[in-house]
Amino acid sequence: MPERLGPPRDTPLFGRVALVGLGLIGSSIARATQRLKLAGTLVAIDNSEAVVARVRDLGIADEATTDVAAGVKDADLVILCVPVGACGAVAEAMGPSLKPGCIVSDVGSVKTSVINQVQPHLPAGVHLVPAHPVAGTEHSGPDAGFATLFFNRWCILTPPEGADEAAVARVNAFWQTLGSKVEVMTAQHHDLVLAITSHVPHLIAYNIVGTAADLETVTQGEVIKFSAGGFRDFTRIAASDPTMWRDIFLHNKEAVLEMLGRLNEDIALLARAIRWGEGDKLFDLFTRTRAIRRGIISEGQETAEPDFGRRREGQ
Numbered sequence: 001m002p003e004r005l006g007p008p009r010d011t012p013l014f015g016r017v018a019l020v021g022l023g024l025i026g027s028s029i030a031r032a033t034q035r036l037k038l039a040g041t042l043v044a045i046d047n048s049e050a051v052v053a054r055v056r057d058l059g060i061a062d063e064a065t066t067d068v069a070a071g072v073k074d075a076d077l078v079i080l081c082v083p084v085g086a087c088g089a090v091a092e093a094m095g096p097s098l099k100p101g102c103i104v105s106d107v108g109s110v111k112t113s114v115i116n117q118v119q120p121h122l123p124a125g126v127h128l129v130p131a132h133p134v135a136g137t138e139h140s141g142p143d144a145g146f147a148t149l150f151f152n153r154w155c156i157l158t159p160p161e162g163a164d165e166a167a168v169a170r171v172n173a174f175w176q177t178l179g180s181k182v183e184v185m186t187a188q189h190h191d192l193v194l195a196i197t198s199h200v201p202h203l204i205a206y207n208i209v210g211t212a213a214d215l216e217t218v219t220q221g222e223v224i225k226f227s228a229g230g231f232r233d234f235t236r237i238a239a240s241d242p243t244m245w246r247d248i249f250l251h252n253k254e255a256v257l258e259m260l261g262r263l264n265e266d267i268a269l270l271a272r273a274i275r276w277g278e279g280d281k282l283f284d285l286f287t288r289t290r291a292i293r294r295g296i297i298s299e300g301q302e303t304a305e306p307d308f309g310r311r312r313e314g315q
């Protein structure tokens with residue numbers, strides 16, 4: 001599937017857009033927003049001077065600053081692209097500067113906690129429309145982003161009850177213009193679904209790399225040395241950012257622990273089947289789950305390139 005974004009817009013979707021956090025996700029949004037001319041003015045805000053300097057060097061925003069209060073002033077749309085644990089502090093710092101009618105959104109991998117952190121700091125008349133682009137890589141920082149990251153990927157919106165419908169529609173249009181398919185659900189349901197499809201897989205990947213590394217001390221360094229395609233494919237996501245994933249697990253604790261409990265029950269059944277030589281049970285499970293995985297690929301949910309961590313030409 002050619003990952004091509006649409007033509008630039010004749011008129012921007014928003015006058016002034018402020019992105020807080022110009023890492024993988026923020027810088028990908030910035031690149032796509034510039035290419036598609038979605039913003040009259042694009043402001044990049046980051047608490048790292050080095051990142052702000054890099055954003056200027058890359059030319060992926062019209063303005064770049066470490067001052068969040070100044071950066072969000074007069075913004076029509078603010079998107080928080082920081083670790084989920086930082087959203088509350090950012091909302092507190094920017095709240096007083098937000099103009100009436102401004103839409104505040106985010107890209108956090110956890111939704112309930114972000115809503116609980118951000119909502120209390122938003123003045124009356126400012127609309128909260130949380131979002132989560134279910135797209136990414138194991139890489140971080142402003143150089144990791146690319147404009148087509150969100151193409152043909154899901155973006156989940158979790159507007160709080162009573163959210164302004166026009167604001168939700170505008171954020172929906174923004175993400176569809178970035179090439180995403182948009183789904184709306186409750187924050188609680190999102191956190192449960194992403195716990196099994198994203199969060200627990202990362203926990204297992206991090207964990208098995210640790211187990212293998214510890215085993216190396218037993219096997220004189222052979223475990224990682226002889227790790228082949230299966231181990232490498234399975235553990236790609238263990239190269240992801242520790243700050244981001246620390247925050248995800250601490251801010252989605254209940255759902256992650258629920259899913260881990262279910263997984264442990266299933267693994268216990270697998271261990272029993274192995275111990276008792278119940279080959280048919282193993283075969284049936286592997287047959288069923290392979291069909292499910294193959295179904296995911298046939299639905300086009302896999303990008304053409306399995307390793308989309310590589311930058312594409314023409315980002």
Ligand SMILES: NC(=O)c1ccc[n+]([C@@H]2O[C@H](COP(=O)([O-])OP(=O)(O)OC[C@H]3O[C@@H](n4cnc5c(N)ncnc54)[C@H](O)[C@@H]3O)[C@@H](O)[C@H]2O)c1
Pocket residue numbers: 020021022023024025026045046047048051081082083084086089090107108109110132133134135136137138139140141142241244248
């Ligand atoms: N990496 C992924 O695959 C992915 C996918 C979907 C959603 N997300 C979510 O997107 C968000 C950002 O993730 P990322 O991968 O872009 O991370 P990243 O580490 O690449 O970028 C985060 C940026 O935020 C900045 N930052 C951190 N705290 C800040 C603060 N208090 N004020 C201002 N700037 C601050 C950092 O300097 C950095 O530039 C996270 O909430 C994550 O859960 C990530």
Ligand SMILES: O=C(O)C(=O)C[C@]1(C(=O)O)C=C[C@@H](O)C=C1
Pocket residue numbers: 108109133134135136137138197198199237240
């Ligand atoms: O592809 C990857 O490297 C990712 O980890 C992306 C991924 C995921 O699929 O789990 C990670 C976190 C997000 O919130 C959304 C997507």
